[in-house]
Amino acid sequence: MLANTADVVATRINGLGQDVRHDWTRSEAQALYDAPFNDLLFRAHVVHRQNFDPNKVQKSRLLSIKTGGCAEDCGYCSQSAHHDVKLKASKLMEVERVLDEARKAKESGATRYCMGAAWRSPKARDMDTVVAMVEGVKALGMETCMTLGMLSDDDVVKLRDAGLDYYNHNIDTSERYYSQVIKTRTFQDRLDTLARVREAGMKVCCGGIVGMGEEDGDRVDMMVTLANLEEHPESVPINMLIPIGGTPLQNVEKLDPIDFVRTIALARIMMPKSFVRLSAGRTDMTDEMQALCFFAGANSIFVGETLLTADNPGEDADTSLFNRLGIEPLELAPAPDVGAAHEDEHPCRTATSTR
Numbered sequence: 457m458l459a460n461t462a463d464v465v466a467t468r469i470n471g472l473g474q475d476v477r478h479d480w481t482r483s484e485a486q487a488l489y490d491a492p493f494n495d496l497l498f499r500a501h502v503v504h505r506q507n508f509d510p511n512k513v514q515k516s517r518l519l520s521i522k523t524g525g526c527a528e529d530c531g532y533c534s535q536s537a538h539h540d541v542k543l544k545a546s547k548l549m550e551v552e553r554v555l556d557e558a559r560k561a562k563e564s565g566a567t568r569y570c571m572g573a574a575w576r577s578p579k580a581r582d583m584d585t586v587v588a589m590v591e592g593v594k595a596l597g598m599e600t601c602m603t604l605g606m607l608s609d610d611d612v613v614k615l616r617d618a619g620l621d622y623y624n625h626n627i628d629t630s631e632r633y634y635s636q637v638i639k640t641r642t643f644q645d646r647l648d649t650l651a652r653v654r655e656a657g658m659k660v661c662c663g664g665i666v667g668m669g670e671e672d673g674d675r676v677d678m679m680v681t682l683a684n685l686e687e688h689p690e691s692v693p694i695n696m697l698i699p700i701g702g703t704p705l706q707n708v709e710k711l712d713p714i715d716f717v718r719t720i721a722l723a724r725i726m727m728p729k730s731f732v733r734l735s736a737g738r739t740d741m742t743d744e745m746q747a748l749c750f751f752a753g754a755n756s757i758f759v760g761e762t763l764l765t766a767d768n769p770g771e772d773a774d775t776s777l778f779n780r781l782g783i784e785p786l787e788l789a790p791a792p793d794v795g796a797a798h799e800d801e802h803p804c805r806t807a808t809s810t811r
């Protein structure tokens with residue numbers, strides 16, 4: 457094991473921070489994941505420092521613009537109409553209400569506003585409203601992100617033309633495990649929408665959920681799929697499953713926090729220039745666990761007291777966490793033109809710190 461780890465480190469150390477690879481093999485990713493924890497974390501942290509200021513964390517804010525009643529059967533989700541979850545469904549929000557919420561988010565330091573809808577895919581009649589939301593939030597000077605389910609060629613053009621910066625569409629797990637969690641669409645459906653978003657020139661936010669009862673190898677395979685995309689997602693959210701009563705995954709065994717940190721470290725090493733978001737599930741994480749995630753390369757979080765439907769730590773807890781760790785919120789640099797998205801031109805990237 458040690459020789460294997462040393463080999464992996466030795467063969468890559470010269471290229472750390474420079475090489476953005478798209479040819480990861482499953483076995484080398486698995487070897488990294490299985491390395492002694494200190495070796496893995498050290499390597500991930502070196503990569504992190506070479507690409508980012510390690511003491512800056514980007515803040516995003518989420519809003520559910522259309523809640524519940526979703527036609528998909530995702531086994532983890534509170535919003536699926538297939539599960540018996542106590543959740544009040546709502547129709548698409550009015551644009552002004554979304555903009556009011558976005559203003560508040562900006563005042564509390566969020567630089568990106570992410571709007572999520574419980575849809576399999578948007579209806580043509582809803583597109584004018586979501587376009588107005590994107591335009592309005594952009595006019596406030598925030599980055600925009602939407603997650604609306606599967607998109608058609610027409611949808612991506614409309615969103616791109618509205619100025620949408622990021623589209624969030626997660627692959628969620630390995631291709632193998634996907635069909636055990638979701639039956640109403642395929643892994644390939646996800647990849648198809650991601651390709652359309654890329655083709656249209658928007659930035660991609662794509663990651664997954666861990667702790668759904670998957671094996672280590674599924675987390676590794678998910679990272680191999682993400683890292684071997686033609687371009688790495690600029691943003692990689694790693695969600696810890698929030699078990700929701702009434703969903704098929706409500707009683708799944710909890711993931712070892714160390715394995716969660718390993719997953720973050722793997723994402724950092726395999727996608728060195730991407731933002732890795734410590735996403736859902738932070739209310740169940742200690743400050744110490746989150747500190748390990750930041751050390752392993754996580755550099756973005758969702759702020760506020762709610763995610764889409766589930767709880768999030770809230771401003772006071774995050775201020776205290778940042779103060780304890782000497783972490784500062786990442787300010788937004790002037791955004792480049794939409795369409796000029798490239799891994800070396802991220803608007804939030806700052807000079808590497810040596811602190």
Ligand code: SAM
Pocket residue numbers: 532533534572573574575576603604605606624625626628663664665695696697698699700736737764
């Ligand atoms: N309907 C859209 C879709 O599926 O792409 C957007 C919303 S969906 C809620 C966005 C992501 O949230 C999912 O892909 C999943 O990764 C994450 N998510 C949903 N429920 C979760 C839960 N209970 N725990 C952790 N992550 C969750």
Ligand code: DTB
Pocket residue numbers: 518534570572603624626663664693694695698735736762763764765766767
């Ligand atoms: C992502 O990967 N996580 C966010 C965002 N993208 C849309 C959503 C988390 C949802 C957590 C469960 C909920 O709030 O219902």
Ligand code: SF4
Pocket residue numbers: 526527528529530533534535536537573574575576605
């Ligand atoms: Fe619908 Fe998205 Fe929830 Fe799946 S994850 S049920 S697509 S809202």
